[in-house]
Amino acid sequence: MERISWRGRGLLGVALVQGVGGLASSGAPVGHPRGQAAHRLAGADAPTVWSEFGALARETGAVNLGQGFPDWAPPQFVLEAGMQAMSRNCHQYTRTAGHPPLTSVLARRYSAHLERQIDPTAEIAVTVGASQALFLTLQALVNPGDEVLVIEPTFDLYYGQIRVAGATAVGVPMDLDAASGEWHLDMARLDAAVTARTRVLILNSPHNPTGKVFSRDEMLALADFVRAHPRLLVISDEVYKYTVHGHGSSHVHFAALPAMYDRTVTVSSAGKTFSVTGWQVGWAVGPPALIAPMQAYLPLAQFCVATPLQEALSLALDAADRPLFALGGEQVRTLTGDAIDGAARADGAPLVDYYSWRRAQYARKREALADALSAGGIRPLPCAGGFFTMGETSSISVPDEYMRASTAAAPSMRRDWALCRYLAIEHGVLLIPASPFFSREEHERGAALVRVAFCKTDETLERAAERLGTFGSAHAPAAAAQLMAARAAVRAARAAAPQAQAQGVAVRVPMGGK
Amino acid sequence: MPCAKSLARAPLARAASNALHAPNARLASLPRSNVFAACTKMAGDHGAVNLGQGFPSWPVPQFVLDAAAASIRDSEAGFNQYSRPGGHPLLLDAIARFTASRFRRPISEENVTVAAGAQGAISNVFATFCAEGDEVVFIEPAFEMYSRMAAMHGCHVRGVPLGNVTGASVASTSEQLTLDIPALEAAITPRTRLLILNTPHNPTGKVFSRAEYEAVASVVRRHPRLLVLSDDVYEFMVLEASLEHVHFALLPGMWERTISTFSAGKTFSCTGWRVGYCIGPPELIAPLTSTQSIVSFCAAAPLEVAIARSIDAAEALGYFDSLAASLRHKRDELVAALGAAGLKPIVPGGGYFVLCDTSGLKAAGGPSPPSALADDNAFAQRRDYLACAALTKSVGVLGLPIGGFYSPANRHLSDSLLRFAFCKADGELHEAAERLREAKARGAL
Numbered sequence: 001m002e003r004i005s006w007r008g009r010g011l012l013g014v015a016l017v018q019g020v021g022g023l024a025s026s027g028a029p030v031g032h033p034r035g036q037a038a039h040r041l042a043g044a045d046a047p048t049v050w051s052e053f054g055a056l057a058r059e060t061g062a063v064n065l066g067q068g069f070p071d072w073a074p075p076q077f078v079l080e081a082g083m084q085a086m087s088r089n090c091h092q093y094t095r096t097a098g099h100p101p102l103t104s105v106l107a108r109r110y111s112a113h114l115e116r117q118i119d120p121t122a123e124i125a126v127t128v129g130a131s132q133a134l135f136l137t138l139q140a141l142v143n144p145g146d147e148v149l150v151i152e153p154t155f156d157l158y159y160g161q162i163r164v165a166g167a168t169a170v171g172v173p174m175d176l177d178a179a180s181g182e183w184h185l186d187m188a189r190l191d192a193a194v195t196a197r198t199r200v201l202i203l204n205s206p207h208n209p210t211g212k213v214f215s216r217d218e219m220l221a222l223a224d225f226v227r228a229h230p231r232l233l234v235i236s237d238e239v240y241k242y243t244v245h246g247h248g249s250s251h252v253h254f255a256a257l258p259a260m261y262d263r264t265v266t267v268s269s270a271g272k273t274f275s276v277t278g279w280q281v282g283w284a285v286g287p288p289a290l291i292a293p294m295q296a297y298l299p300l301a302q303f304c305v306a307t308p309l310q311e312a313l314s315l316a317l318d319a320a321d322r323p324l325f326a327l328g329g330e331q332v333r334t335l336t337g338d339a340i341d342g343a344a345r346a347d348g349a350p351l352v353d354y355y356s357w358r359r360a361q362y363a364r365k366r367e368a369l370a371d372a373l374s375a376g377g378i379r380p381l382p383c384a385g386g387f388f389t390m391g392e393t394s395s396i397s398v399p400d401e402y403m404r405a406s407t408a409a410a411p412s413m414r415r416d417w418a419l420c421r422y423l424a425i426e427h428g429v430l431l432i433p434a435s436p437f438f439s440r441e442e443h444e445r446g447a448a449l450v451r452v453a454f455c456k457t458d459e460t461l462e463r464a465a466e467r468l469g470t471f472g473s474a475h476a477p478a479a480a481a482q483l484m485a486a487r488a489a490v491r492a493a494r495a496a497a498p499q500a501q502a503q504g505v506a507v508r509v510p511m512g513g514k
Numbered sequence: 515m516p517c518a519k520s521l522a523r524a525p526l527a528r529a530a531s532n533a534l535h536a537p538n539a540r541l542a543s544l545p546r547s548n549v550f551a552a553c554t555k556m557a558g559d560h561g562a563v564n565l566g567q568g569f570p571s572w573p574v575p576q577f578v579l580d581a582a583a584a585s586i587r588d589s590e591a592g593f594n595q596y597s598r599p600g601g602h603p604l605l606l607d608a609i610a611r612f613t614a615s616r617f618r619r620p621i622s623e624e625n626v627t628v629a630a631g632a633q634g635a636i637s638n639v640f641a642t643f644c645a646e647g648d649e650v651v652f653i654e655p656a657f658e659m660y661s662r663m664a665a666m667h668g669c670h671v672r673g674v675p676l677g678n679v680t681g682a683s684v685a686s687t688s689e690q691l692t693l694d695i696p697a698l699e700a701a702i703t704p705r706t707r708l709l710i711l712n713t714p715h716n717p718t719g720k721v722f723s724r725a726e727y728e729a730v731a732s733v734v735r736r737h738p739r740l741l742v743l744s745d746d747v748y749e750f751m752v753l754e755a756s757l758e759h760v761h762f763a764l765l766p767g768m769w770e771r772t773i774s775t776f777s778a779g780k781t782f783s784c785t786g787w788r789v790g791y792c793i794g795p796p797e798l799i800a801p802l803t804s805t806q807s808i809v810s811f812c813a814a815a816p817l818e819v820a821i822a823r824s825i826d827a828a829e830a831l832g833y834f835d836s837l838a839a840s841l842r843h844k845r846d847e848l849v850a851a852l853g854a855a856g857l858k859p860i861v862p863g864g865g866y867f868v869l870c871d872t873s874g875l876k877a878a879g880g881p882s883p884p885s886a887l888a889d890d891n892a893f894a895q896r897r898d899y900l901a902c903a904a905l906t907k908s909v910g911v912l913g914l915p916i917g918g919f920y921s922p923a924n925r926h927l928s929d930s931l932l933r934f935a936f937c938k939a940d941g942e943l944h945e946a947a948e949r950l951r952e953a954k955a956r957g958a959l
Contacts, residue, residue, distance in 0.1 A: 069596055073589030082586040082594075082816070086579060091784045092569040128630050128788075128810035135809050140537050160808045164641075165538075231534060263534070277596045278815030280630075293537035296544045300663050302634035306814040307786030308582070 047408040049156075049417075049436040056421065062430040063464040065369075068208070068388065069277040070455040075354060077324055078274045078316050080335040085312035096303055097295040098126030098283070099310035105317050110266070110285050114256045122288040125295050126305050130239045130269035130282035131157060136301065137235050137265045137284055138165040138200070140293035146199035151185060153437030153446065155208045155237075167199070171439035174210070176449075181381035181392070183210045187221055191228075200233050201226065203254055206240035206385025209437050209451040213249040213385040223257040233290070234264040239282075242273045242355050245363035246384025255286070262287045270313050273358075274320070279309045325357035326350075362387060362454070367491075368461045369454040374483035376429070376468030377476025378450070387455035390434065394448045395479030398422055415447045427471045429464055540666060545890035549918055552894065556903060557912040563946040565848075565934040566902075566914040568716070568866050570783040572939045577827050578782045582820035597815035600803035601628030601791065608822035613793055617764060624796040627803045630813050632747045632777035632790035633659060635802070639708070639743050639773055639792070640667050642805045648707035653693065655679070655919035655928065657716045657745070669708075672701040673921035676718065679860070680927055684871065687861040688720035689757075695729045702733065708741050709734065711762055714748040717916055717933040718869050719862020721757040731765045740771065741798070747777035747790075748865040750834050753842040757863045763794065773798050778821040782828075783837075787817045841866070841936070844943055848936040851947035855909075855954045859934075866937040870913060872901040873930040875959060882917075887925040893917055897929045905932070909953040911946045 057064045064071075073079075090099075097103070100120070107120035118124070127133040134157070142148065144166030150158050152173040162169040172193050174183040203222065205214040214222070226232050236254040244251050255264040269282035284294055298304070315335065324333040326345035333339055333351075369389055370380035378391040393416070402418040410417045416433035424430040432453075434446030454461065472480030536542070550567060557564035573579075585593040593602075600606070606623040614621040629635035636659070644650065646668030652660050654673035664671045677692035678685040685691045702709070711730065713722040734740055744762040752759050763772035773794040779785035792802055806812070828834060845861075849868055852859040857870040879900050886895035893899050898915035906912045913932030920928050936943060953959050 074594050079586055079589060079594075083583055086583045086586065089573070090786065091574045091579075092571075092786045093567075094786055128634075128813075132810035140541050143538055157808075164808055233534070271596075276594045278594045278812075280810070280812065280814050287535075289535035290537075293541040293544075297541055297666070299548075300544075300633075300659065300666055301637050302630035302788055302810070304786065304788070305630075306788045306817055309814055309817070 049409055049433065052407055052409040053420070053424070053430060053432060056424045057430050060424050060428070060430070062424040062428045063460060063467060064430045065452045065454070065456065065460075065464055066430045066432045068453055068455070069271075070275045070387075071460055072275065072457050074275045076331045076340075077319050077335045077354070078276060078312075081312040081315040081319065082309070084315060084335070085308045088308075088311060090307045090311040092307065094304050094307040094310065096299045097121070098124055098305070099307055099314070101314035102126060102281075102310040102317075105314045106283055106285070109317065113253050114261060114266075114285075116261065118285065119288070123285060123291055125284045125291050125298060126310060127282045127284060127294075127298070128302060128305055129271060129277075129280040130237065130267050132280075132301070133267040133269070133282045133284040134158070134202075134235065134237065135161045135164070136294045136297055137267065137290075138162060138167070139297060141233055141235075141265070141290065142167045142199055145197060147195060147197045149190070149193055149198060149201040151190075151203070151207075152439060152442060153209055153434060154202075155204060156436055158202055159439075168197075169439070170198070171442060173438060173442045173445055174212075176381075176445070181379070183207075183212045185218070187225060190225060194229055194232075198229065198232060200235055202235045202237060204237040205252070205254075206244055208240065208386055209388050209432075209434065210381070210390055211246075211383030211386050211388055213244055213246060214252065215249075216252050219252045219254055219257060222254070223260050226263055227259060232263070234260070236264055236266045238266060238268045239272045240386040241268060242358065243362055243387060244385040245359045245366060246382070249384040251385070262289075265290050270316070274313075274316060279306070279313070281305055281309050281313055320354040323351040323353055325352050325354055327352045327357060327360060365454040365456070365458075365461060368458070368465070369452060370490075371484070371487050372461060372465035372468050373452065374472075374487045375465060375480055376472040377479035377483065378468070379479075379483055388451050388453055391431070391450045391452055392448055393419055393450055395476050397475075414443060416449060420450060423471070428467045429471070540668060544662065544666060549893045549899070549915060553902065553912055553914060556906050560906050560910065562906045562910045562912045563938075563942055563949065564912050565936070565938065565942075565946060566912045568935050568937065569785045570866075570937040571942060572783065574784045575782060575824075575833065577831060577833075578784060578820065578824045581823040581827075582787075582817060585816040585819040585823075591819075593816045593819045595815065597628075597812040597818055599807035599812050601626060601813070602815055602818040602822070605789075605791075605818040605822040608825040609791055609793075612825050617761065617793075619764070619769075621793065625793055625799055626791055627799045627806065628789065628791045628813050628818060629802075629806055630790070630810055631779060631785075631788040632745070632775050634788065634806075634810070634813075635775045635790045635792050636660070636743065636745070637663060638802050638805045638809065639775075640664065640669075641809065642801045643741055644669050644707050647705065649703060649705045650708045650710065651698070651701045651706055652710040653698075653712070653715075654921060654924055655717055655916050655931075656710065657712065658916075658918040660710050661918075661921065670705075671921055672706075673924055674698045674701050675920070675924045675927060676720070679718065679869070680871065680930060684858070685860050686858075688715070688718050688863045689723075691718055691720050691860070693722070693726050693729070695733065698730065699733050699736075702737050702740065704739070706737065706740055708743055710743045710745060712745040713760065713762075714751055714862070714864025716748065716865055717867045717914075717919060718860060719753075719865040719867055721752055721754070721863040722760060724758075724760050727760050727762050727765060730762070731768050734771060735767060742768065742772040744772055744774045746774050747780045749776065750781055750837055751841055751866065752864040753838060753845055754863050759864070770795050773802070778824075782821065782824055787814070787821070789813055789817055789821045844936040844938070844940070847943050847947060848934060851950045852934065855950040855959055857932075857950075866935050867933050868936065869916075870932050870934060871930050872898070872905070872932055875901055875904065882926065882929055887917070888922045890918065896925075898931060901930070902932055908958045910949045 103120040103124045107118045110118045142165045146167040147170050148162045152171045174185045241251045255261045255266045265286040271277035326332045326349040329345040330343045332343040373380045373391045377395045381390045383389040398419045402422045414435050420433045431450040434449035435443040553566040606626050609626050610621045640663045644667045648669045650664045650669045651672045654675045661671050674697050763774045773792050778789040849859045856874050859868045859870045882896040886892040896917050902915045913934040917928045
């Protein structure tokens with residue numbers, strides 16, 4: 001099930017959409033206006049990196065580290081919440097702006113996060129996933145002709161949604177420090193990108209695809225920038241906020257910074273946090289002036305979000321704060337606090353809340369993936385949050401036939417794209433090229449980079465490690481050896497440090513449903 | 515009627531004084547007030563039986579609930595992860611087979627796209643096919659979301675009123691409501707992009723006949739740019755044996771022009787699940803899927819799978835027959851009570867609702883002020899709303915005022931009308947009937 005997403009082309013000209021099967025089959029002439037979709041959607045069904053690599057995953061049977069959602073079952077307490085909700089009387093339309101049991105839980109939690117009293121009625125809108133929260137926020141805030149600043153590399157859904165809102169995406173690329181592997185945003189470059197038409201800045205932390213967690217100082221600098229531009233609003237995409245696992249990193253709520261609440265719409269969702277991406281429940285939180293137009297749109301968009309799933313999340317969000325999990329082990333208590341028979345728990349492992357348990361799991365998987373990439377001759381870049389690691393691939397040589405190939409989504413082949421096709425087709429591992437995460441003019445910045453997901457079961461990561469190891473020893477042995485030595489040093493340093501035990505990083509227990 | 519463009523211009527002047535928070539011009543023009551919410555509050559405040567909103571108050575059928583519980587619990591199957599734009603494969607397959615047997619024509623997954631409720635599907639139709647300045651035509655009174663969505667997309671609306679909704683030759687059954695074909699023809703211009711049809715019809719319950727739809731089709735054939743949206747969400751609620759549900763898309767030459775919309779929420783009494791779908795030719799369906807991929811990506815996967823299983827199970831369980839029979843029974847009870855109370859119900863041939871005439875009500879006031887007719891936000895000044903309030907307070911039963919279901923030019927036709935829903939548990943309907951009887955007996959009506 002590939003995620004269909006697409007690149008904006010920045011053009012607002014009229015174009016015809018050639019649907020599947022072609023207009024000719026209807027008996028109407030090709031280009032007949034009956035099939036003409038509104039111009040702003042032109043290109044929406046064009047082939048993309050997602051459709052191409054999704055198809056490759058299916059055709060090759062490669063270990064799929066491309067898709068950005070977990071391949072394990074949701075945690076048991078979330079399924080319990082779902083079952084409980086199904087048994088309640090909550091199957092009809094609910095309040096369009098959000099089911100009151102859920103909005104009251106969200107208001108309470110965000111009041112703590114943002115250190116102010118959040119009004120559940122006026123300052124929250126519940127949407128079909130964070131995707132729709134982003135879409136509606138743009139629809140509500142942006143007028144045709146406006147510009148939206150996007151920090152690159154970036155989640156490419158933003159481009160499509162910006163275009164559908166009739167606005168232009170302006171990409172501001174971050175710089176990659178070769179030595180540290182860290183990404184840095186040049187504030188002068190951001191400032192230079194502002195024009196009289198700039199209306200919105202989209203922030204995403206933890207960041208997809210880089211795994212960067214913007215520090216408090218970086219966020220304060222961004223707040224200064226926003227303050228300097230009185231017409232600028234901010235969308236803070238925080239879907240990975242509970243996936244901060246880098247040592248010393250913590251999530252900063254941009255809307256909690258001085259004077260930023262009135263400028264910011266905060267977006268998040270349940271899907272990534274609770275491994276229920278299919279439930280499609282997201283939300284936007286912000287001042288009434290920004291949330292009210294979204295609330296006005298919601299009845300027209302789909303009337304309301306699925307009531308029983310909102311009900312389930314109203315139970316799950318708070319349950320996630322309770323000590324139901326053995327650190328490094330499994331869920332050992334039910335939603336209602338009863339002990340679960342036979343649940344795996346290492347002796348002496350403390351009981352922790354889901355968020356802490358989950359952070360430790362992701363930290364461990366991040367490390368496992370870093371080892372696997374190193375064995376493949378790919379340098380893993382530092383990753384502090386989210387579940388993607390970027391890899392640096394300059395030590396790998398890509399065969400000419402792949403460099404010369406042309407596909408529907410990549411008519412003019414790029415190195416990173418070619419490399420990923422090569423690895424998927426001939427070496428059984430599917431990674432995602434980084435260039436599609438940049439706007440066209442900057443795509444060269446992705447030439448030696450790939451994005452790799454580690455929201456995968458240990459079995460999947462082990463299979464990937466085997467295949468990458470085989471590839472590395474055959475095709476990039478020197479690089480692999482050097483990278484693996486570096487990894488060994490990191491592991492040794494960590495094992496010696498007391499923090500490792502507290503994080504549960506070193507402990508390995510299979511994750512997911514039985 | 516103030517067109518969408520001029521409504522859009524006005525807020526920009528206000529925006530200059532608060533530039534930071536000025537929302538998108540078109541959203542700023544959307545009506546902020548909501549007659550549904552106001553009525554729900556009114557019903558609550560007075561302890562009235564709320565027959566205003568169109569959702570069922572009986573439990574979701576057990577086989578449907580069981581299917582949802584199973585798809586959440588069966589975590590290995592992955593139904594809790596992303597579905598895909600256009601619909602989960604299991605649901606597309608179930609819908610395709612089911613529709614093929616009802617339509618008696620081949621239907622494959624290329625002909626199906628799933629959205630977040632029929633409302634989401636209709637929203638996608640507007641977003642995909644309608645551009646600013648396009649015209650949209652529908653038969654009035656019409657579900658008010660059509661005109662709101664049209665305004666949202668900068669489209670102009672033209673309503674073609676059904677005849678005999680009110681007045682000297684007022685209908686006693688929905689079959690007697692008339693469709694004015696010349697008026698429909700006159701409403702269509704070279705700029706008309708979308709014709710919206712709805713059968714069984716909300717709010718009148720009219721089940722359009724084959725002959726009526728053939729007359730509409732002959733109009734449509736004369737306008738090559740016209741697309742038809744056929745809102746068929748009440749398909750399984752035809753309540754008279756003598757009436758049949760006609761799929762406009764199946765009339766000669768109409769398949770290529772028509773997007774038909776259906777609602778799992780209405781069909782299976784789970785309106786909160788937000789699973790709806792469109793059926794049509796690939797060149798109309800594929801762009802809808804593309805829109806979905808941007809707007810909200812996909813519907814809720816475990817509920818899609820549950821609906822797939824429910825569709826497969828329903829026919830063998832005799833579900834559709836029992837749904838129609840149960841609704842017919844409820845319709846008859848409410849119609850009898852409304853008639854006895856002097857509210858002159860137009861007996862609906864299908865759907866969830868019955869329209870009533872309140873001109874005989876004691877508490878009814880004079881006609882609506884003209885300014886209130888033109889202003890979507892001024893519903894509380896209109897005669898139909900005042901009649902609703904009077905009935906709610908004196909009888910303890912609430913029916914929905916439907917001024918918003920008419921375009922402003924024809925809104926005066928709704929002055930004496932209220933819409934009552936009978937998609938309610940028997941207990942509520944008995945209570946409503948009893949209150950009507952009692953109010954009549956003490957001379958309150």
